[in-house]
Amino acid sequence: MGISARELAAATPASRDRYVDLLRVASLSVVVLGHWLMAAVTTDGQVGNLLAVVPGLQAATWLFQVMPVFFFVGGFSHALAHRSRPRYAAFLRARLQRLLRPTMVFVGVWGAAALVLQLSGADGGLTGVALRLVTQPLWFIGIYLAMVAFTPPLLRLHERWGWGAFAALAGGAVAVDVLRFAADIPFVEFLNFAFVWLAVHQLGFLRADGMIRRPAPLAGAGLLGAAALVALGPYPLSMVGMPGEKVSNMAPPTLALLCHGLWMVGAVELLRGPGTRLVARAGVWRAVVTANGVAMTAFLWHLTAMLGVYGALLGLDRELPAPATGAWWAQVPLRLLAAALLTALLVAAFRRFEAPVPAAPSTGAGGPAAAVGITLALLGVLGLSLTGFAGLLDGHSATLIAVPVTAPAAVGLALAGWLLVERAGRGGSR
Template structure:
């Protein structure tokens, strides 16, 4: 049996699924709303202080819904399965196409942010707020680096899915259990980062089952997931919040934990359970607008926050009121309105870079495709670690992204004597994974 037949035998002509599209848009909207709402900001004339409104006692329970990374990876798994099966071409060519869509919109972000700290510093912007904004802009790219692992592994993961079914996420789940046992048993915190693979690939794998129509008993999945999370938090070493909070001894996100995997199961079960209601929502116009802009919104919503913070907090000295107080609630709509105006201006300038330029048809090999993945991944990790603060790191990270993009154009042109394999069909804008992040 050929690889294409093996991977596509369940639903070789899987159509687009509006539920997956809506999950992505919901995830992006919630990420933006959360990132714009939770900062607690103050400026003393030299330093910008940053807190988190979700650190308010008792509010952590909100993060069991507002931490949407599980839904994003689940939707990503479904989207990758749909895209790969529809492509009906070679795996390296499909990977090259996905890498171009992932890396291309990052170039204008780097083109603005590499010189911007130098320019603003020369204009007298205080050093510490400027460095904070520069670093956080890059740190939010961590999700793309992790998602790149899932994209690169998708052809192999789909083969495992076709052959072993539920045993694949089960093994990944056991890997997450073993990782946490070793981490907490030995005190070696670095061991926990193995769960970047175990937790997020397990969630990504569930998207394959959804596409095949094999994700059933979702009410039981939701109850089991949230119930297990409650037990792990109540009787285990895990904090209640599913995002990192200031002053917390540990985080369920960095690295992800077994508690995060349990919440993931709960979220996915609940979302699929509600699917009949969700797909009946009148969202056609929203999806038509959001599809071509979703990556741009993700990449630029934090720069919008820094721009408004620079004017309101740093320049005019207006501090954030006590979270969830009357003043905070009264000022929240105005704050979101200012951010939306800046975001609309940024979209007008940068949404045009959402779509990568077309490239000539080439027979991309695995060496070039994997080399491109390594370069793009290395560039993302560099920017995640160093951000866009002045130095050589952001330049090196951007150079790696450019190198990866160039490698996706490698390979020889198809021979005229032999019919070339069908290249990967470029999915519609609304089918692409809208990326997300956690606070």
């Protein structure tokens, strides 16, 4: 029998930084809510983006694009975790269990459903759109895998150079954008998936060692930098990806998004005092502990829930109001409530796969195998986020940087990588 959230909350040591846990839950919750709100589904089953329908709302992404906060918190947690478990294979396995286990279950369930739907010819309309869309959030899992993989070497650089290590990554992001926009060098922009997100992750290392002492200048510099880049450069206003845009701040990430990350990190650090007092309340802390225990499961399945709500409305022959109209906004609270309830049901069904697993003894061997494993898992998860499950039997492929990849190949890579990390982390690899 597992330990209840109430017991976990009561057993929390006084030394734990509860504000970090609050930020983790809050940032993922905002991402989920944003995805639910941005979906503009029409009666013919097409899914658009509310920010494209109402471009004025794109300015709100400067407050609600909080993925940098999650990666910043990840850097903080990874620094502490690696220092307590320094052997590479054991560290990877411990960090990835609650990430890859629920992810592979999600992939397995949707992969089986895709096969059934396509074999029966029921993969048209909104169902076909769902098969394409539900895997898109897996890009986040892929980036997080890269952060875990690079934690040991980047933590050593941080311990030697401090802010200099962050500056080197930020300088790499600047160089990439210069080469991309000024020299028009192809494919160089993909390097910023590493430079931008690892720079944000590096800020978490700095926080872990108490080196972010003046968050106000950090927030101000980030906000002013992002504003200047958007006003004067080739960067769009939206800090999330927009359909059909020539340049996206998100995919691949840009220097403008890095400045936005600085603004977000500085802002949440300025709120650290009141946030810490809030989460010190027993009831609030129990809620945070409960949410943290199922956060990844909820994130994986939240688009499934949202599309399920719209599918039910269309199945009942309900005509959906045009996005952003008065009738559409009036339905928002009910749609959000329905999506939240369906997500809760899916979490109840799949939460056990996110439950912690007792650590296995490690001999210290298996580092190279673990490195290969996380690389395969990273490529597989990112590939699947691009291909989706639509056209699974038709050989549909997508381009991962410069290499075409199909959904079956991506699933195979992810599964092989996960199993390799598991085996190496148990000390079974020599």
